[in-house]
Amino acid sequence: xxxxxxxxxxxxxxxxxxxxxxxxxxxxxxxxxxxxxxxxxxxxxxxxxxxxxxxxxxxxxxxxxxxxxxxxxxxxxxxxxxxxxxxxxxxxxxxxxxxxxxxxxxxxxxxxxxxxxxxxxxxxxxxxxxxxxxxxxxxxxxxxxxxxxxxxxxxxxxx
Amino acid sequence: xxxxxxxxxxxxxxxxxxxxxxxxxxxxxxxxxxxxxxxxxxxxxxxxxxxxxxxxxxxxxxxxxxxxxxxxxxxxxxxxxxxxxxxxxxxxxxxxxxxxxxxxxxxxxxxxxxxxxxxxxxxxxxxxxxxxxxxxxxxxxxxxxxxxxxxxxxxxxxxxxxxxxxxxxxxxxxxxxxxxxxxxxxxxxxxxxxxxxxxxxxxxxxxxxxxxxxxxxxxxxxxxxxxxxxxxxxxxxxxxxxxxxxxxxxxxxxxxxxxxxxxxxxxxxxxxxxxxxxxxxxxxxxxxxxxxxxxxxxxxxxxxxxxxxxxxxxxxxxxxxxxxxxxxxxxxxxxxxxxxxxxxxxxxxxxxxxxxxxxxxxxxxxxxxxxxxxxxxxxxxxxxxxxxxxxxxxxxxxxxxxxxxxxxxxxxxxxxxxxxxxxxxxxxxxxxxxxxxxxxxxxxxxxxxxxxxxxxxxxxxxxxxxxxxxxxxxxxxxxxxxxxxxxxxxxxxxxxxxxxxxxxxxxxxxxxxxxxxxxxxxxxxxxxxxxxxxxxxxxxxxxxxxxxxxxxxxxxxxxxxxxxxxxxxxxxxxxxxxxxxxxxxxxxxxxxxxxxxxxxxxxxxxxxxxxxxxxxxxxxxxxxxxxxxxxxxxxxxxxxxxxxxxxxxxxxxxxxxxxxxxxxxxxxxxxxxxxxxxxxxxxxxxxxxxxxxxxxxxxxxxxxxxxxxxxxxxxxxxxxxxxxxxxxx
Numbered sequence: 001x002x003x004x005x006x007x008x009x010x011x012x013x014x015x016x017x018x019x020x021x022x023x024x025x026x027x028x029x030x031x032x033x034x035x036x037x038x039x040x041x042x043x044x045x046x047x048x049x050x051x052x053x054x055x056x057x058x059x060x061x062x063x064x065x066x067x068x069x070x071x072x073x074x075x076x077x078x079x080x081x082x083x084x085x086x087x088x089x090x091x092x093x094x095x096x097x098x099x100x101x102x103x104x105x106x107x108x109x110x111x112x113x114x115x116x117x118x119x120x121x122x123x124x125x126x127x128x129x130x131x132x133x134x135x136x137x138x139x140x141x142x143x144x145x146x147x148x149x150x151x152x153x154x155x156x157x158x159x
Numbered sequence: 160x161x162x163x164x165x166x167x168x169x170x171x172x173x174x175x176x177x178x179x180x181x182x183x184x185x186x187x188x189x190x191x192x193x194x195x196x197x198x199x200x201x202x203x204x205x206x207x208x209x210x211x212x213x214x215x216x217x218x219x220x221x222x223x224x225x226x227x228x229x230x231x232x233x234x235x236x237x238x239x240x241x242x243x244x245x246x247x248x249x250x251x252x253x254x255x256x257x258x259x260x261x262x263x264x265x266x267x268x269x270x271x272x273x274x275x276x277x278x279x280x281x282x283x284x285x286x287x288x289x290x291x292x293x294x295x296x297x298x299x300x301x302x303x304x305x306x307x308x309x310x311x312x313x314x315x316x317x318x319x320x321x322x323x324x325x326x327x328x329x330x331x332x333x334x335x336x337x338x339x340x341x342x343x344x345x346x347x348x349x350x351x352x353x354x355x356x357x358x359x360x361x362x363x364x365x366x367x368x369x370x371x372x373x374x375x376x377x378x379x380x381x382x383x384x385x386x387x388x389x390x391x392x393x394x395x396x397x398x399x400x401x402x403x404x405x406x407x408x409x410x411x412x413x414x415x416x417x418x419x420x421x422x423x424x425x426x427x428x429x430x431x432x433x434x435x436x437x438x439x440x441x442x443x444x445x446x447x448x449x450x451x452x453x454x455x456x457x458x459x460x461x462x463x464x465x466x467x468x469x470x471x472x473x474x475x476x477x478x479x480x481x482x483x484x485x486x487x488x489x490x491x492x493x494x495x496x497x498x499x500x501x502x503x504x505x506x507x508x509x510x511x512x513x514x515x516x517x518x519x520x521x522x523x524x525x526x527x528x529x530x531x532x533x534x535x536x537x538x539x540x541x542x543x544x545x546x547x548x549x550x551x552x553x554x555x556x557x558x559x560x561x562x563x564x565x566x567x568x569x570x571x572x573x574x575x576x577x578x579x580x581x582x583x584x585x586x587x588x589x590x591x592x593x594x595x596x597x598x599x600x601x602x603x604x605x606x607x608x609x610x611x612x613x614x615x616x617x618x619x620x621x622x623x624x625x626x627x628x629x630x631x632x633x634x635x636x637x638x639x640x641x642x643x644x645x646x647x648x649x650x651x652x653x654x655x656x657x658x659x660x661x662x663x664x665x666x667x668x669x670x671x672x673x674x675x676x677x678x679x680x681x682x683x684x685x686x687x688x689x690x691x692x693x694x695x696x697x698x699x700x701x702x703x704x705x706x707x708x709x710x711x712x713x714x715x716x717x718x719x720x721x722x723x724x725x726x727x728x729x730x731x732x733x734x735x736x737x738x739x740x741x742x743x744x745x746x747x748x749x750x751x752x753x754x755x756x757x758x759x760x761x762x763x764x765x766x767x768x769x770x771x772x773x774x775x776x777x778x779x780x781x782x783x784x785x786x787x788x789x790x791x792x793x794x795x796x797x798x799x800x801x802x803x804x805x806x807x808x809x810x811x812x813x814x815x816x817x818x819x820x821x822x823x824x825x826x827x828x829x830x831x832x833x834x835x836x837x838x839x840x841x842x843x844x845x846x847x848x849x850x851x852x853x854x855x856x857x858x859x860x861x862x863x864x865x866x867x868x869x870x871x872x873x874x875x876x877x878x879x880x881x882x883x884x885x886x887x888x
Binding site: 019022026029030033034035036037038039040041042043045046048075076077079080085089090092093096098099100101102103104105108126127128130131132133134135136137138139140141142143144 | 257258259260386387390391393394395396397398399400402403405411453454455530531532533534579580581582584610612613614789790793794796797798799800801822823824828829830831832834836837
C-alpha cells in the first residue's frame with residue numbers, strides 16, 4: 001500500500017507517495033526521472049543499477065525504497081558539479097573506458113565508493129571491488145585504468 | 160551494402176570477397192525514400208543540401224537510375240547532408256550506434272572531407288522518417304561502405320562551398336582554400352565561414368559519379384583518436400537510451416510468456432488484472448500483455464493473470480544437441496544462402512591418401528547469448544493512425560516494415576527511431592519488443608514503454624547458433640598440409656575456407672534443424688570455424704613436432720595473415736617462450752570480413768582445482784587504414800574479453816522445453832576478474848581501404864586459449880565452452 005516516503009537524493013529532499021516495497025531503482029527512474037541508474041538484471045548480479053546509499057554502493061534493483069528513508073542517496077546525476085565532471089567521470093572519458101555506455105553510471109558509482117574509502121587503490125583492489133559490475137562490451141582494463149587515473153588526479157597528481 | 164553473389168565464383172576470385180552470412184541476407188528495403196528538393200529544404204530549412212544517390216553509392220551504376228534530383232521522380236538515397244545558414248552540419252544516415260563508436264568514426268569521415276571541426280557536425284542516425292533506407296548495422300559494413308559514402312558526399316559539399324565562395328568573392332576557384340569551417344582566399348585575405356556562404360541559399364544537389372576524397376597520407380581527422388562523441392552524456396547519465404524515455408501519459412507494459420519455449424498460452428483468465436485500477440489487458444491471439452501507469456502495478460497485473468501453457472512442439476533438451484544437429488544436417492548449403500556453403504578444390508581423398516599423418520576430430524559449439532546489458536526495449540505511440548516506435552535495433556527499416564505488416568499499415572505510417580543503444584553484438588536485428596509495445600499502446604490509447612526483463616532476454620531472444628564441426632586433415636612428414644575436409648553443421652559458413660595453402664580442400668556448411676531461435680552474433684560462425692580450424696592446425700603441428708607458429712607460417716602464403724601472426728608473436732615474446740605444466744602459451748589467427756587477427760594467449764592452470772585463468776592476451780589486428788586508433792583498440796580489447804566468455808564458460812542450457820540459464824546468476828559472462836592483461840598491436844595498412852573492426856578480433860581468442868591449455872597439459876579441448884566447470888583430467 002502506498003505511503004508517504006521522504007528520500008534524500010543528491011542532497012535534496014524528495015517526498016512521494018509510493019509502496020515502500022517498490023524497488024529504489026523503479027522509484028528513481030519512473031517517479032523521480034533519474035534514469036542514470038539502469039535496469040540490467042533485476043537480481044543484483046550486474047551492477048548497472050548501482051547507486052550510493054550513505055556512501056556504500058548498493059544494487060537499487062533489489063533494494064526496497066522503504067529501506068532508504070532517512071539515508072543519503074547519490075546517483076550519477078548528482079556527481080558532477082555543474083559542467084565540471086567528477087574526476088572519475090573525466091577519467092572514463094579520457095581513458096575511453098566505455099563502448100555502449102549502459103554500464104557506465106553503475107561502474108562510476110562503484111568506483112567512486114572505492115575511491116572514497118581507498119585513495120590509492122591498486123589494480124587488484126579495483127578488480128575485487130568492482131567484480132560485481134558487468135561491462136558486456138569488455139572494457140574492464142580501461143575501467144581499471146580510469147579508476148587509477150582518477151585516484152592520481154584526486155591526490156593532486158598529474159591530470 | 161550487402162550484395163548477393165550472382166554466381167559461384169572460383170576460389171582465387173573469392174579470397175577477398177566478403178559475403179553475407181545467411182542470417183544477414185535480407186532483401187534490400189522494399190520502399191524507397193522519395194523526396195524532392197522542396198521536401199529536403201522543408202525538413203532542413205535553408206542552406207545547402209547534398210544527397211548521395213544509392214545508385215552511385217559504390218561509385219558505379221547498379222542498374223537504371225530511378226528518376227533524378229529535380230526530375231521530380233523517386234530518388235534512391237544513400238545518405239544526405241545539410242549545412243544550415245549558420246554553418247551547422249547535419250548528416251543523415253541509416254546506421255545505428257550500439258557502442259561500436261560509429262557516431263564518432265562517421266563524424267570523423269565528414270569532418271575530414273568537409274574541413275570542419277568535429278563539434279560542428281551532428282549525425283541523425285537510424286530515424287526512418289529522416290534518413291534514407293538502410294539494410295541495417297551489421298556485417299562490419301559501416302566503415303567500408305557508409306564511411307566511404309559520407310566522405311564522397313562531404314567532399315562534394317566542400318566543392319559546392321568552394322563554388323559559392325568563388326562566385327561571391329569573384330575570384331579564381333583554384334585560389335581558394337577550405338579549412339576549419341571557412342573558405343579563404345589567401346591572396347586577398349578574404350575569408351567566409353560556411354554559414355556566410357550558405358546564408359540565403361536554398362540549394363540542393365545530388366552527388367553522382369566519382370568524387371575525389373582525401374588520400375590517407377593527407378588525413379588530419381581520420382586516422383586520429385578522436386574522442387567518443389557525446390562521451391560526457393554517457394558518464395553523467397544524461398544520455399537517454401530507449402529504456403530511459405518517458406512520454407506524457409505513458410504506460411508501462413509487460414507481456415505474459417508461455418511456460419515453455421514451444422508452448423502457447425491457453426485458458427487465459429485476466430479478470431483479476433482487468434479489475435485493477437489503471438490496468439489495461441490485451442489478449443489477442445497468442446499475445447497476452449498488460450499496461451499500467453506504473454511499472455510496479457504492471458508487474459502485479461501480469462501476476463494476476465491466470466493461464467496455462469499448451470505444448471505445441473517437442474519438449475526440447477540439449478542432452479542430444481550435437482547428435483541432433485548432425486542427424487538433421489542438410490547436404491552442403493548452396494548459393495541459396497549467399498554462396499557461403501563452402502568451397503572445394505582438388506581431391507580430398509587423394510590428398511588424404513598421400514598424407515603421412517592423418518588427423519580426424521569433432522568440435523562442438525554451444526548456444527550462447529548476446530546478453531546486451533540494455534535488454535530489448537521499445538516505446539510505442541499512436542497518433543492519428545500513425546505509429547512511432549523508439550527502439551534499440553540494428554535494423555530500423557526492417558523493424559519498420561515488420562511493424563507495418565503486423566498492424567496492416569503502409570510503411571510510411573510507421574516511424575522507427577533508434578536512440579544510441581546499450582549494445583547489440585548482432586542480437587538486436589528483430590522487432591519483438593517494438594511489436595509488443597505497439598500492440599499494448601494501440602489498446603491503451605496511450606504511449607507504452609516495454610523493457611524486456613533479463614529473464615525474457617535469456618529466454619525469448621535468439622542465440623548464436625550451436626554447431627558440430629567435423630574435421631579430417633592430412634600432412635606430409637615435413638608438415639605440409641595435403642588435405643582438409645571440414646564440415647560445419649548448423650553454426651554457419653563464415654570464414655569456413657582456410658587461408659592455409661592446401662591443395663585438396665573441402666569446407667562445407669550444412670543446415671540443421673535448430674532447436675532454438677538462432678541468428679546473427681558478432682563475427683557469426685567465424686568464431687566456431689576458427690576454433691575448430693586453429694585447434695586442428697595446432698594438433699597437426701604437434702604431430703610433426705613443429706612449433707605452432709612455424710607450422711602455420713610454413714603452410715601460409717597470405718601476407719596479411721602472416722603479418723598479424725608475426726606481430727602478435729613478436730609482442731608476446733613467442734620465440735624462446737616455453738609452456739610448463741601450469742603455464743601454457745598458445746597462438747591462433749585468421750581473417751573475416753576483410754580484416755586479419757592473431758592472438759597469443761597465456762593461461763595459468765591450477766591442476767589441483769582445475770581452475771583455468773587467462774593471464775595475458777596479445778592481439779595483433781589489421782583492418783586496412785586505421786580510422787581511429789584508440790577506438791579500434793577498444794574494439795579489439797572488447798572482442799577478446801567477449802570471446803573469452805564463449806571460449807571458457809558461456810553456454811545456454813535447455814531442458815524440458817525451457818532455458819535453464821536465464822539470468823546472470825546462471826549464465827556466466829566475463830567479469831573484471833576474468834579479464835586478462837590485454838595488449839593490442841594495431842597493424843596499420845594505409846595503402847588498403849579501411850575495413851570494419853567490431854567483429855573479427857573475436858575469432859582468435861578461443862583457439863589461442865585452447866592451444867595454450869594443450870601446450871601446458873596435453874589435453875585438447877574440442878568443445879566451446881572449454882572449461883565451464885574447470886579443467887578435468
